[in-house]
Structures are given as structure tokens and as C-alpha cells.
Amino acid sequence: MTLSDNLETELNHTSRYVATSGVNDFAIRFANVNGTGSASANNLLLKSIFRMGIPVSGKNLFPSNIQGLPTWYELRVNGKGHTARASEFDLVVAMNGQTYREDVASLKSGGYLLYDSSWPLPKELMREDVNILGVPLSNLCTEPFPGSKERVLLRNIAYAGAVSALLDLDHSIVSEMLDEKYKKNEILRSSNQIALTIGYNYAKENFECPLPIRVAPLGVNANKILIDGNTTAALGCVYAGATVAGWYPITPATSIAENFLKLCERYRTFEVTRPDGTVEVKRNFAVLQAEDEIAALGMVVGAAWAGARSFTSTSGPGISLMNEIIGLAYYTEIPAVIINVQRTGPSTGMPTRVQQADLMTCAYASHGDTKHILLFPADPNECFSFAAKAFDLAEHFQTPVMMLSDLDIGMNDWVVDKLEWDDNYVWDRGRVLNSEQLAELPNFLRYSDPDDDYVTSRTLPGKDSKGAYFTRGSGHDRFGGYTESPEAYQDVVDRLTKKLQRAASYVPEPIIKSKPGSNLGVITIGSCEAAVLEALEILDEGGVSLDYMRLRGFPFDQSVRKFIDDHENCIVVEQNRDAQLRSLLILDLGVDPNLLRSVLSYGGFPLSTKSVVEGIEDLIKD
Amino acid sequence: MTLSDNLETELNHTSRYVATSGVNDFAIRFANVNGTGSASANNLLLKSIFRMGIPVSGKNLFPSNIQGLPTWYELRVNGKGHTARASEFDLVVAMNGQTYREDVASLKSGGYLLYDSSWPLPKELMREDVNILGVPLSNLCTEPFPGSKERVLLRNIAYAGAVSALLDLDHSIVSEMLDEKYKKNEILRSSNQIALTIGYNYAKENFECPLPIRVAPLGVNANKILIDGNTTAALGCVYAGATVAGWYPITPATSIAENFLKLCERYRTFEVTRPDGTVEVKRNFAVLQAEDEIAALGMVVGAAWAGARSFTSTSGPGISLMNEIIGLAYYTEIPAVIINVQRTGPSTGMPTRVQQADLMTCAYASHGDTKHILLFPADPNECFSFAAKAFDLAEHFQTPVMMLSDLDIGMNDWVVDKLEWDDNYVWDRGRVLNSEQLAELPNFLRYSDPDDDYVTSRTLPGKDSKGAYFTRGSGHDRFGGYTESPEAYQDVVDRLTKKLQRAASYVPEPIIKSKPGSNLGVITIGSCEAAVLEALEILDEGGVSLDYMRLRGFPFDQSVRKFIDDHENCIVVEQNRDAQLRSLLILDLGVDPNLLRSVLSYGGFPLSTKSVVEGIEDLIKD
Amino acid sequence: MPSIRKPLIPLAPLPVNELGLTLRDYEGGMSTLCAGCGHDSITAAITRAFFELSLPPEKIAKLSGIGCSSKTPTYFVSGAHGFNSVHGRMPPIVTGANAANRSSIYIGISGDGDSLSIGAGHFVHAVRRNVNMVYVIENNGVYGLTKGQFSATADVGSSAKKGAANETPPIDPVILALSLGATFVARSFSGDKGQLIPIIKAAVEHKGFALIDVISPCIQFNNHEGSTKSYHYVREHEIKEIDQVYIPPSGEITAVLPEDGIVKVKMFDGSTLAFRTLPPHYDPRDREGAMHYVNQARLRREIPTGLLFIDEDAPDVHELNSTTDTPLVDLPYESLCPGSGALARFMEGFK
Amino acid sequence: MPSIRKPLIPLAPLPVNELGLTLRDYEGGMSTLCAGCGHDSITAAITRAFFELSLPPEKIAKLSGIGCSSKTPTYFVSGAHGFNSVHGRMPPIVTGANAANRSSIYIGISGDGDSLSIGAGHFVHAVRRNVNMVYVIENNGVYGLTKGQFSATADVGSSAKKGAANETPPIDPVILALSLGATFVARSFSGDKGQLIPIIKAAVEHKGFALIDVISPCIQFNNHEGSTKSYHYVREHEIKEIDQVYIPPSGEITAVLPEDGIVKVKMFDGSTLAFRTLPPHYDPRDREGAMHYVNQARLRREIPTGLLFIDEDAPDVHELNSTTDTPLVDLPYESLCPGSGALARFMEGFK
Ligand SMILES: Cc1ncc(C[n+]2csc(CCOP(=O)(O)OP(=O)(O)O)c2C)c(N)n1
Ligand SMILES: Cc1ncc(C[n+]2csc(CCOP(=O)(O)OP(=O)(O)O)c2C)c(N)n1
Ligand code: SF4
Numbered sequence A, B: 001m002t003l004s005d006n007l008e009t010e011l012n013h014t015s016r017y018v019a020t021s022g023v024n025d026f027a028i029r030f031a032n033v034n035g036t037g038s039a040s041a042n043n044l045l046l047k048s049i050f051r052m053g054i055p056v057s058g059k060n061l062f063p064s065n066i067q068g069l070p071t072w073y074e075l076r077v078n079g080k081g082h083t084a085r086a087s088e089f090d091l092v093v094a095m096n097g098q099t100y101r102e103d104v105a106s107l108k109s110g111g112y113l114l115y116d117s118s119w120p121l122p123k124e125l126m127r128e129d130v131n132i133l134g135v136p137l138s139n140l141c142t143e144p145f146p147g148s149k150e151r152v153l154l155r156n157i158a159y160a161g162a163v164s165a166l167l168d169l170d171h172s173i174v175s176e177m178l179d180e181k182y183k184k185n186e187i188l189r190s191s192n193q194i195a196l197t198i199g200y201n202y203a204k205e206n207f208e209c210p211l212p213i214r215v216a217p218l219g220v221n222a223n224k225i226l227i228d229g230n231t232t233a234a235l236g237c238v239y240a241g242a243t244v245a246g247w248y249p250i251t252p253a254t255s256i257a258e259n260f261l262k263l264c265e266r267y268r269t270f271e272v273t274r275p276d277g278t279v280e281v282k283r284n285f286a287v288l289q290a291e292d293e294i295a296a297l298g299m300v301v302g303a304a305w306a307g308a309r310s311f312t313s314t315s316g317p318g319i320s321l322m323n324e325i326i327g328l329a330y331y332t333e334i335p336a337v338i339i340n341v342q343r344t345g346p347s348t349g350m351p352t353r354v355q356q357a358d359l360m361t362c363a364y365a366s367h368g369d370t371k372h373i374l375l376f377p378a379d380p381n382e383c384f385s386f387a388a389k390a391f392d393l394a395e396h397f398q399t400p401v402m403m404l405s406d407l408d409i410g411m412n413d414w415v416v417d418k419l420e421w422d423d424n425y426v427w428d429r430g431r432v433l434n435s436e437q438l439a440e441l442p443n444f445l446r447y448s449d450p451d452d453d454y455v456t457s458r459t460l461p462g463k464d465s466k467g468a469y470f471t472r473g474s475g476h477d478r479f480g481g482y483t484e485s486p487e488a489y490q491d492v493v494d495r496l497t498k499k500l501q502r503a504a505s506y507v508p509e510p511i512i513k514s515k516p517g518s519n520l521g522v523i524t525i526g527s528c529e530a531a532v533l534e535a536l537e538i539l540d541e542g543g544v545s546l547d548y549m550r551l552r553g554f555p556f557d558q559s560v561r562k563f564i565d566d567h568e569n570c571i572v573v574e575q576n577r578d579a580q581l582r583s584l585l586i587l588d589l590g591v592d593p594n595l596l597r598s599v600l601s602y603g604g605f606p607l608s609t610k611s612v613v614e615g616i617e618d619l620i621k622d
Numbered sequence C, D: 001m002p003s004i005r006k007p008l009i010p011l012a013p014l015p016v017n018e019l020g021l022t023l024r025d026y027e028g029g030m031s032t033l034c035a036g037c038g039h040d041s042i043t044a045a046i047t048r049a050f051f052e053l054s055l056p057p058e059k060i061a062k063l064s065g066i067g068c069s070s071k072t073p074t075y076f077v078s079g080a081h082g083f084n085s086v087h088g089r090m091p092p093i094v095t096g097a098n099a100a101n102r103s104s105i106y107i108g109i110s111g112d113g114d115s116l117s118i119g120a121g122h123f124v125h126a127v128r129r130n131v132n133m134v135y136v137i138e139n140n141g142v143y144g145l146t147k148g149q150f151s152a153t154a155d156v157g158s159s160a161k162k163g164a165a166n167e168t169p170p171i172d173p174v175i176l177a178l179s180l181g182a183t184f185v186a187r188s189f190s191g192d193k194g195q196l197i198p199i200i201k202a203a204v205e206h207k208g209f210a211l212i213d214v215i216s217p218c219i220q221f222n223n224h225e226g227s228t229k230s231y232h233y234v235r236e237h238e239i240k241e242i243d244q245v246y247i248p249p250s251g252e253i254t255a256v257l258p259e260d261g262i263v264k265v266k267m268f269d270g271s272t273l274a275f276r277t278l279p280p281h282y283d284p285r286d287r288e289g290a291m292h293y294v295n296q297a298r299l300r301r302e303i304p305t306g307l308l309f310i311d312e313d314a315p316d317v318h319e320l321n322s323t324t325d326t327p328l329v330d331l332p333y334e335s336l337c338p339g340s341g342a343l344a345r346f347m348e349g350f351k
């Protein structure tokens, strides 16, 4: 145990990770039943707070089911910008009888409980040490909304109204948002406005509004947007010039392909007039819903072989199925972009919950000796830029590139910097020879003449007979010919090793935040960032100073090695059971396992600051 | 560089790894065209030498093709029992014009070249420093065998005759073998005998027989058999009581399922007389040729769920395809035996060449956090016992078990100890509750009440309603119920971690050969054994003493850790590019990567002693 | 069990079947599907059919892939073992289970996505092998669980909830199965229990692969106007031209059929299937006739339902394999292991 | 190129096609298949058909899975890009390539194992999507490359080389494709170049998925007595009842057909297919009729060959997708990237 034992005494053991609640600093949990339309109410609140210029986050904890099961929405407001998942709440809106017990338990002492007081307070919701706010939501909605289905939906808007009064939300912003949302449907617009007002007025009239937990406008969101990572990943593919997507539906990746289709329909269609005068809409893209994930990646590889930028998006089970073709692309050196929006495994696991548990399987996917380039975005902004980057890397290195997003990033709305695009961007198509270049060669040999990155030049079918060669997943030599000779075979696979090593200096460099003098480092990845950064701040306040490194790509660059070497010990924080990121560091950099310790979280909910603080403290104490 | 630098001066740099040729110590290379029937000629020689009681090995280096491409057969005779692949030859039988150049190059200076002298000596075969033995094979066969197809085949038997004279093989043994082989076909028997005699006599008459490289009868094979690992693996499955096999053809695994079927037809069929008096053959087994590998493993898992011992056999691409269902079996805790006869990857690679390159992919197969039990047989004898063991482990631990054989073990004939079976063996069906046991329980909860190995009890469908439960690859709690709760989910996967840890002490322990005082260790696996042991003997003669450990199962037991701890440094010898066994050691035992260095061979031919000696010397020199 | 809660205490004693079990004994856990989902009605029909057949719960094995449809095995017969496996792979899993224990009654529940996209290859081969099982496709033309993508059974012109129309021609599982030599092919509608229950019974009794393609509207994503798998559309276009009554081995006929156009098929276990066919000359043993009939109806935008084809004589997977009558799982180890003597003799061949 | 070596120097100047290329220009590497393998004859037929069609070699893309059959793309048109991919997955790979570059001519070569076992799901969906390609199944009823296991097309009663008889009913790719709505379905025999060459030409011209199921004996593992895919058996049982001549767009008819029983089909590119059908009323545009005809012949143990069905009007994958006429690979980046301005506007929706 070399981890700074001496620091232990300096630690403050009160619940520092539970941000003291107050103005612009609180967390709310909405407990709903899925399929009842609560999402729009919760989203309304999230977005209104965002528009008031306050840092906010919303985490949707939903079941793998369409209707009738518990679903939660957790909203955290934090003026300092700490928006990792909270683990205790200042306000609980309890709309689901099935989960009353755990909902009320998640409430902090002194917190607020809002329930539908059309019926007597259920005994499971009783708690002496909290403030109970009964709003007769159902009763309030009975008269204005006679349809029972409508009423179920609008009851949610009514609680949003009440909450907005309690938190002191800018009523004009909230109301304006409803106008925007239903601008094409006056009936819905007005019923939503009515429901909002009912709730709002009830709270104003019956409670002391605002509560001590409330918002106060800030101006920090001017250059921010509120967006999910699957939308931005799809945008990244559009901006990278991807033309072919092969995909198969799977939660939580589905909305990438669906968004890509929608975006392409918006930006990449044009009308042509047929000879008979009718108008046809033509598409500068092809989105192919495949029969399964094997086919999806097969289509991507076929399209990439033919020269298109192509990608697929999937999640764990899809990656398992793609294993064989990933190896084919690796060995034949065909670019392929795979976006893996990770969920909880193994097997079907919990499809609507988050983990980062496909790191190993992706790094070494397929049988035989293989290794792949991985990108690890941490938020929707990076999903955009890394998705685009994935195509450059895939084509530059002629190999599969996997972007490992996750359900938290992909499906929740995050406040991030506005996306930006450099119009001077030039796509890196890699070494593709055109007819003029071919004409200058005595002959074309597919796997010969590597450049400094150990990449050889390729040609595209349909273009020039001189560039014709035979792509094969079976043994081939540097000329592209079939071989079963040990030397000729090794020659090619040895180049692949070196090529992948070179990629380390092309993937996005790690984000490092060092303080002078700290000899402990924390290493993390992807969606852990917010919780880890907040945890480090809390630990710092308690006198434990740790340096920070977030990895953004694999293979690991020497800068990663240097960070580890510069510290006595490092703690790797990640969301899986088997410490997979730590494993990759050990294997790829040859780090002594004793120098890397783990804080793991793998229950399926987005990482909370609390679990990171506690995890690190436990290690330091040991 | 901590590897005993001081030893360097003690090394003797002559070619010690090329065994000095002579009596019972030489190697022959037969260069043939595939599909011409050379296998039976070469096999005749192998088996005759075996019957003379001399240690011998035959390595078939064949192409992924049915007819017309180069194929080699390498036969090594070594009185001391060193039968690893030789890399230089004392005699080359050059029957293939396409490969003359490399064939003659593989001949040692002073060695013998046998060619078909019906035509003038081809210039590619000219070499000043070797003895050339022309046998006019085609001419000799023209008269007795007028059919051209027949002649091609029998020309091979003729060279076998010549070789048997040159090597002083016991003629009666050789000739008896032909009688045995063709006992049901007199025409073939006599033509083969004629061809054998033609070659034999020609050599006797024209050369000084025997050559200095020759055999002398030994008595060491009395308790030995000459057999391939796919036959013994199939036997192991039969003896273990496996009743269901789901499989899809793939080289080099195909013959496991085919042998299993044949063996079952022999041992597990019986006749029943139908009411109408006709006789029907009934089968106590089901061999299902699946539509693909996914289905093959699906069948295995279905059968195991229903309570049968079931298995599949496949190779790399099949493992890639099975990834998803491997994870299903792991997480639902269903036994499944998978035999992976490894070939050269990645992708289709070289399907008829050997590697040990699926170690990582098998150890952590499937998305999400997973880990699997692996067995590493080193020869056909272990294929038998480990195959049987695999079922015990799979049922005991209710998890997939993969036996990693390879093409060299699986498809080549090896001289090994006779297989033995203990009739007192009791199969370990693991914790399966029957109706009486169920009756004693208040209720049955699938994933509750773990034993010391963290295994819980299961029930079989079709038996008892009280044992009914729902098997699911989605999130489940210890009761077997569906869950999306972090704690309930973690509870189960944490038990799986511990269960897999326990398995370490159940897999076959490593084979360790230590000499007092050696501070360097060599760690290896599977079919590397013969070459590594011979290499260590050679190095020992040169004054470098190394301890030996061959791993036989994963996860690794503490004895493995101890071996590593007991040595200053270890060298890991394995047949893949990426040092996968070394990676497993580092990850599973937390070994500092700096303590493990690699000797890698991955060209696709069976490991040669030379490459091991050179590899170790290079490391020691560094 | 459908998602509407039942009163906890039954008002009158429930009727019992031959095993003395009530309908309740054939129910499962509470459904978590959307209220009104067609799949729940199929669950109810299965529950009733199994109850009426007096199947011993422990003899039932219920398996599925992944999808809303594939969740339903939890909702019937809690006393039966179930296996909710992975997407598309239920057919080989049943094939293996069935090989291991031929004495169970296998019912596989699948969706149109599960069976005809990712699982298409397995479906084809389970048909080909004539695996002895009831295979239910809960066909809603859509991927329910992943929220509304078109499946391979979506008809051309059928529109998605968001308006886009499907262009790619559908795969009709009935035609596909018929063309592959399936031995029992039926189509029904989740809304029509009167027809579905006897079909399920007949399928259970059938020796071999019994396909029941049940149109089962997804009220969440595919029940709007424009969908050809909506309640409305099916009600308008269904033709129950082929109807049948299942007559158990006892021979007691529980329904009276007009004698006109009756076809009787003797089942493996001695029970009888009696068909009333409206087109008087419809022959449920004429494979090509059945295909023609279904194809022609499709052109008229009609959906003929009922048991469309049956072949009781084809060998099933066990006959093809000559599997012993004893379930393989029940064979004692002694009958499986040849023993050390046989091994020693076998070794002689390798000397 | 078949495995018999050709003299290096041609004796007379070789005939050239419209592009000035000789037959040699359509050949590939030396075959490594067994001498006498049916697959080599198919290679030769493809070589000649492509030569006669004057296809620009660089416009040809030849793809395959894994198997002896799948090796053959190396043996024709060296000047074309080829892709020997993985077992069973050629259809999606072609689908992707075709989506990316619709201007190439795609030919996929597969085996019966490759297409109907491991690749069955993909085959089904490539048919359904009407991917514009020539799809050749080199059908030998056996797994050649893995040495003689029965494939899914092995007929019942067909015996393996070692004597075991196949029991499981076969999948007939022609019936399967017809039942799935395939738009071009032909069957032929590797031994019959006179028939095969015009079929290949027609398949190239066909807009959409063109299946050619070619019976192609495996002389190594499935050419013995008892095999129904042997040269002997096919020669005895083949009926060339449906024959056709391919008439190029120029309209120049190179073969004379008896006027009796002639059916002409106009192809997408203006060429014409003229059929001579022996059963005088055979209508190659009648899907059910074709199925019926093939099914009936099978009962008589006959193998009808020829172009059995064609539908030139069905939309192909690009029509279904409304893909732009310019191959996607040729679109400049500017036409694909909406630019920073559009992005800024898009961002407004997320404020
Ligand atoms: C390998 C894999 N790919 C994708 C998914 C995601 N997925 C779950 S259900 C489903 C489709 C369900 O459609 P269907 O079978 O028609 O069932 P339904 O929900 O309509 O009843 C998909 C694609 C998965 N679970 N596994
Ligand atoms: C995933 C995978 N499984 C199995 C194999 C082994 N394999 C190679 S070819 C082949 C079957 C070939 O049969 P077919 O497609 O009919 O081609 P043929 O050789 O008969 O022409 C198989 C099973 C493989 N290459 N990949
Ligand atoms: S989404 Fe559709 S298929 Fe799924 S439960 Fe709801 S109604 Fe049924």
C-alpha cells in the first residue's frame, strides 16, 4: 500500500460530495411511470433552467420497456458547473406508486417531497424529516381535461408548473417553450399552457414560493447548447462526408442512424424533375437498415472498399456479432467507422443502463492477433468532433476505428459548448491512388511501399484497371497476392503492428490537469469526467490533491505513459467491473499493475460524484 | 536488461539445435503436390518407424485447397524423443517442381536429395554440397501401372519403398502395414505392394543402403500410440458422456465433430425391431450440423440448458461469431464446452496453418465484463483428458469452458502415451437439483445460496414445476427475477467474478520442471512443449539453465504466480504475434510486465526448436 | 398474463382441467407490455389452449429471442421453464434443447424482427429440420421494443407512425415456410381467440415444426392509419376462410361443424383436426395450392387465416436423426461411456 | 481461368470485342481448383459472357464469400477489383459497395454452403432489397473446401462419398428466391456453356438482383453414384425446356430461334431477351407458374434449366432508396458537408 497513507488524517468525513443545497445548487428526482409522457414535462424544466443561463444536467433512468414500468429523471442544477449525477435529492416528485419507498429514501433530510394529493398521502411516502408538498394534480386536471389519456399527460405538465413556481423559474421562458413546441398544434399548445398554469398557480397559492432551493439567472450558457450525443455523433458523420450507413436497431445506439437519416434528408436531398414533369427527391446518401449487425458492418466494409465514407452504430451485442468482420477489415486494411454506444453487459444485460464495459472487447476485437483504434468522447461536443475524426483516422490508417460513446452521453441532454465546424477542413482520404498517380507507377502493389505511418496505398474499384487488385481476408503478401509462406505472411502482419503503434500519436491527446507537487494521479475516460472532476475538487478541499488525466484515444500515446511515470501511483476511475481501462494501460504501455489502482462503478446508473470520492478515499485510506 | 547478462559468454554458438544427424536422429522433408495421394505414402513411413519403437513425429504442412498446390510432410526421428519440428533436413524427397528451390535450400550440407530421375535433374535442384539420389519413379511405375491416375498415386508408394530401404526400415513391418490397410481390397493391396517393392529394390540396387541416417529398432513405443488430437478430443467427448454436438465445418476443427459422430455410431447405437418386423438403428446421441457457428453454439447452450452434456468444435472465425452466445452462457450460467482448434489469423488468415492466437479473444470473449475458463492441451493425450475435464468444469461452474487445441495437435499424428480411462470416474454434473431435493426447499431461487465455489443450484426443464425458473440474458437478481436495480445486478456479476477466481484451482495445474539454482524461467503453452523442452536441453548443454513451466489452464492458479515470483525473470514462448499468453499472465496475476519477456513465433508452421533457442539466446544476449 | 390486474379472490370456484389445474395455473407473471398490445392477447390464447389441453406445466418449455414479443413467455405458465435468449437465436436454442430432451413440449415465441431479419437463417433451418416445436411469430410489422422501425414483414405502402412509407417488399413468413417445406403452417390474428386457440392446440399436437404467424398489432408504433398491421386494417381485410376445430384423442367433439367442406386430419397422437373450409375445394394438404391461395389473397389485399397447410407424414427432427426414444438427458452415464475396455481395443488401431 | 495451362503464344490473332479486348483480357489467375471441377466451367462461361458483352474490366467488381466456389473470382478478369471476403457475408458487402458506387457491375460468386447455410439470412435480404447484382450460386450440394459435408441443397436420398445418405429436405434456391419476390431467377448447369453464357449476359443487363443457380459438380466429393449433383445425374435429369438468346441493345440477333413459343423481354438498357420455351405456354413473367413448374419437375426428378422468371419493372435498391444518379463515391465533399453556417443554424434548435 504505497498510496499516500499520510493523507488520511487530513480527510474530512462529512458528506462533502452532497453539494450544500441552495440557490443554483440542488438536485431533483422525478419518479414516473414510463409511457405516460413525463419526458416532455421534465425536459421542459431542464430546458428552461438552461435558458436561464444556469448549468444543469438531466439524466433519464429508463427501463427496457415501452410502457408501465418505473422511470426516473434526475435534474441537477449547479452554478459552478458540476453536473455529474447526484445521489441524494433536494426535491422528489413522486408520481409512481411502485417506487415510493425508494424515492422517498433518496430525499435528503430537510428536502421537499411533491406528491399528487388528490388522494391521501400514501404511508410509504411518510417521512418526518422532510417537507411534504401535496399538489392535487389529478383533481386539478379533471375539469379542464376530460379525456383520461390527455389527463395523464397533462398532469405531468401541471407538476412542471408547480415545480417551476417552487424553484422560481422564469415563467415567461417556460411558457414560451410550450408555445415553441406546439406552434403547429394550437389545441395541444393551449391545453399544455393551461396545465402549466394550473400547477404554477396552485404552488404559488399554497406554498411559500420560491423554496430555498431555487434558481437565479446566470449568463453562462450563451455559447452553450443542450444536446444529446447521438444527435451530435450523427452530425459528425454528416459533416465528415459519410455517405453510407449500415445499421441495425439497438438501444442506445438507434438514434444515431435515425438522426443521420433525418439530417441527410435535410441537407443532402434535392429534387429532380422527371421527363413526365413529376418531381422526384433524390438522395446524396444511402442509409441501409440491415438484417442484423453482421450485415450492417458488411455493408460498411463493402462501401468503404468501394471508396465511400461509411459507418455503423451499435451497442455491445452488435459488437460481439461484428467480431468476424472487424477482423476482416483489420487484415484487409479497409477503413470502417463503428460507433459503439455502450450499455450494461454482459449479454443483453440492462439495455437502457450505462457502462463502459466494451473497452477490451473493442480494443482487441476478432480472433487472431488484432488491435484497433478507439476514440473515447466524454460529452456530446466530443461525439461530434470525434465522429468526424474517426473517418479521417479510418481512412488515413485504412483500418476500423471505433468510437466508444455510452448511453449517458448518447441519450441524455448535456450542456456543452456550441459545435463548431471549420470550413477549411479537408478530409483525409488516406493513400488512395487516382488514375494519374497510377499511370506513374510501373505497377500497383497493394501492400507495398509503406509510408512513415506504415500505410500502403490503395485503389478503388470501378476506376482504373491498372489499380485492380484482389482483396482477401486470407493470407496475403505485400503484393496483395495469396500466400501461405510464413515470411510473406509475417511481413504484412508486422507492418500492421507498427501501423497501429503510429496511430497512438494521431488519436486525440489526453486532457491533463496537473497541480504542482501532486504525486497521485487519477486517470479516467468518457462520461466519468464530470463526476471525477467534481470529486477532485471536493478531495482538494479536504486537502488531498490529485492530478487528472482523461484518455481520449487508444492506442495510448507517450504522453499517457509520462503522466503515469510522473506519479507515484495512479487511480483509474471507470464504469465496468473488470477494470478494463486499467488493463489496456497495463498491456499497451507495459505499466506495472501495482502502480494502477481502480475505482469501479458498474451498477448501470451514470457515475455519481459520491461514488468517486468514496472510492478514492477508500484507496487512500487502505 | 536484467536477464542474466553474465551468461552470454557461456553460450556456444554452433548450430546446436540442429541435432547431429545419424542413427535414429534425422529429419526428412517430403515436398508434394496436394491431392496426389502422398499422405498415405508419408504416413506409411511414419507409422513403420513408430512400430519399430522409435520416437518420431510427422508434420503435415498443407495448403488451404483441395488439389494442385504445394504440400509438405516433415518427418523427424529422434531416439531421445525430441520430436519438435525440425528446420533443416537430412533428406529431402522433392516431388514438386513448384517448390524445388525452397526444398533444396532446406537440406543440410551433406544431406540427401531424392528426386524423380525419369527426367534430367532440374537445375533448381542442383546443389554441390549434397548427395543426389535419383530414382526414376515415373519410369519405374509406367509398366506395372498403366492408368495415369493410379500411377500418380503409386509413384508415392514407390518413393516410400526407396526411402524405407535407404533408412533401413524393417521391410516386413512396412509391407504388413500395406496388407492391413488394404485388407478389404486385394487389387489395391497388391498394386501398393508392387510399388513399394519397386522403390525398395531400386534403392537397394543403386545406392549404398542404408544411409548413415537410418533407423535402429528401439523398444520405447510399447505403451504409446500414434494419434491426432482431433480423434482424441472426440473420444474425450464420448467418454465424458456428451450426447449433443452442434457444429459447423471449419478447418482444422472439422474432424472433431466427424470423429465424434463416427465414434457414437460405433458405441452408442442399438437396433430396435419395429412392429412390422423391420429393424431400425437408434442413436443415443444427436450430432447436429448447424447452419453456422452461431447456431452451433446456440444448440449447445439449448441442450445444456435442458441438461445434456453438449459441445461444439470450431476455429477462430467460429469463435468470433460465437461471441454473443458465449456471453449469454456466461451470464445465464449455462455450461457449454467449446473446442477451438486454433489456426492462423486474423480473419480467414491461413486456415491450414497453426497459431495460438485466440488466447485473449477466448479468455474475454463477448461484450461487457466476462471471463472464461480455458484449457490448454499440449498433445493428443491431453486433448482426450482435457476434453472430458472440460465437461466437468463446465457443469461444475455452470459456465462456458473452452479447450484451446491447435492445428498441429489436432491434425498431425503424435506419439503419445496410450489413453487411459478410469472406470470409476463419476461425472460432475454440478449443482442440479432433482425433485427430492426440490421438495426439501421452501422454494427454488436460481441464483441464490452459492456454495464455496460461488456456484448456485440449477434445475432442468421438463422435470419439476417447482424448479421452474426463467433463464434470461437480461439483468437478473439472485432470485432469477428480472432486474434493473444496480445493487441486484451487481450482486450477481460480483459472484461471477468470484466463481471464475475459484476455477483457477480446478483447472489442470501447470507442469513445472525446475533445476536447483536457476533464476530464469521459461513459460509456455500447448503445442510449444516439444520445441521448448528440446531448446532448454540444448541451452543447458551450453551452460544456460532455465526452469520450465507449461500452463494448462486459465484462470491461473497461485502456483503459476509462485513460479514467476521465484524467478528473476521469465521468458514466455508462444505462437502468436501479440504475446497473448504474456498478456493473460500480466492481467490475471497482476505481474509486472517487465518481468516477462517474449519469444514469439507466428509464421504458421509448427514451432521449431531452432526458433526457440535463437529467441531465448537473443533475449539473454540483449 | 395480460396487464389488467385480476381480482385476487375468485368469486366462484374455477373450472379445472384433466390434471385438476385451473386456468390460473397456466398464467405467468404480470405483463409489462403496453395496455392493448396484440401480444397480450396471444399470451391469453396460449394460456387457454394449454389449459384446455391439460398440458403438465413442467413438460412445457417456452423459449424466445429478444423483443416485446419475446418477453411474453414470462407471462404464461409460471410452472414451466423459460428461456429468454438473445435476438434471433431462439430456433437453434430450441433445436438443441429438443435434441437433449424430446419429451418436453417446446413453444418458441418470436417477433417479425427476431425471426425474419436477424434470425432469418435460423428460422429457415429450423423449418428445414422439422424441429418438433410450436413456433409463434407475433407479427406486428415493426420493431416494437426498439421503438418503431419497419420490420421485414411491413407491407409496401404501409406507413410508419412518423409518416414515412415502406418501399421494400415484405417477407411473408407463411409463403416462406411453405416454400421451405414446412409441415404445419397457420396464420391467425391476435384479436381472434376463437380461431387462435384451436390452432395452438393443433400445433402442439403436430409432430414437427408448427408455424403460427399471428398478426398482432403494436398499438404503440404500428396501429395508426396507414399501417397494414393495425387492428383496423386486419379486421377489415381478414378472411377467416379456413377454420378448424381441434378434436382431442378422446374423440369428443366439442364444436359442431357444418358437414360441408370438412377435411379431417389425423394427428400423430391420435387426435383429429377437422377443418371447415369456405372455399369448398381448399385442400390443406396441397402445399402449392396453399401458396397460390395466400398469394392470390394478398393481391386482393386480403389476409386468409386459419390452418393453411399440414403434412403429418413428414419425418421430424428425431426421425431424421434416429434419436432414441428415451430423452438423451435421461440416459445414464453407463449407457454413454464405452469404458476402459473399449478404449483399450480402440487404441489398438493406433499402434 | 481453368487449371489447364494455355500455350503462351497464341497461334492466330485473337478475336477482339467492341473495346478491342481479347478473351484473354477477361481471364484471371490460374485456377487452383481440382481439375474437372464444375466451378472452373462457370468461370469460363463468365469470362466469355463478359468478353462478349464488352464490359470494361475496371467497371466489374467481383465479390465472394469463402469456399471453393468463392475462390473463383481470382480466376476471371484480372483487370477487375475483387474481394474474397468471409463465409456467407458477400451479400451485405456487395450491398454496401453497390450503395457507394452504383456505376460498377457487381457479380457475386457463392457456394450452396455460403449462400444457404451461414449466409441464408443475407441471401434472403439481398433478394428482398433487389440489390443490383449478378448472384451466382455454384451449387454442388456439398461443402467442397471443407471436404465433403452435405450442404443445404443436398437432395433427400443423395449419398455422401462415404455412403451416408442425406435425410434432411433440401432448400431449393430457385424456389426460395421466387417465393421472396426475386426479379430474375435462372438455373443452369456448369456443363452447358451454350445455355449459361446468354443467361449470364441477361443477368448482367438485368436491373436488380439476378440469381443464377448453377449446378456445378464437385468431382472430388460429390460426383459419385448416388449424388444428385453429379455430372452423370444432371446430364440424365436436366431438361433444357426453357432456353433463351440474349439480344444486345444494338438489336442484332445472333441466333435464330424457331418462332414457336417465343417470348421477348425488353431489358432496362434496351437489350432484349428472347426465350424459346418448350412447354409452349410457359410464361417467364408468371412467378407462381414458375414455382409450380419447378416444383412439379422436382417431383419427376427433373431439373428444368434456363431463365425461369423475370420481372423488369420492379424497382431496384437504388430506386427504393432514391439514390442520386451520381455514384456516391464521386460526390465532392462540398456537396456532402452542410458547412458552418448550417451548423450554426442547426444549433439554434438546441438553445
Ligand atoms: C444483437 C441484437 N441486436 C439488436 C437488438 C435490439 N433489439 C431488441 S428487440 C429488437 C427488435 C424487436 O422486433 P420484433 O422481433 O419484431 O419484436 P417486437 O418488439 O416487435 O415484438 C431489436 C432490434 C438486440 N437486443 N440484440
Ligand atoms: C465462419 C466460417 N465458418 C466456417 C468456415 C469454413 N468453410 C470454408 S468454405 C466452407 C463451405 C464451403 O461450401 P460451399 O459454400 O458450398 O462452397 P464449395 O466449396 O462447395 O464451392 C466452410 C464451412 C469459414 N471459412 N468461416
Ligand atoms: S411497443 Fe408495441 S409491441 Fe411493444 S408492448 Fe407496446 S404495443 Fe406491444
Ligand code: SF4
Pocket: B066, B067, D032, D033, D034, D036, D037, D038, D039, D068, D069, D140, D144, D145, D217, D218, D219, D220, D221
Ligand atoms: S473440392 Fe470439389 S468444389 Fe472444391 S475444387 Fe475440388 S471439385 Fe471443385
Ligand SMILES: [Mg+2]
Pocket: C067, C111, C112, C113, C138, C139, C140, C141, C142, C143, C144, C151
Ligand atoms: Mg415486431
Ligand SMILES: [Mg+2]
Pocket: D067, D111, D112, D113, D138, D139, D140, D141, D142, D143, D144, D151
Ligand atoms: Mg458447395
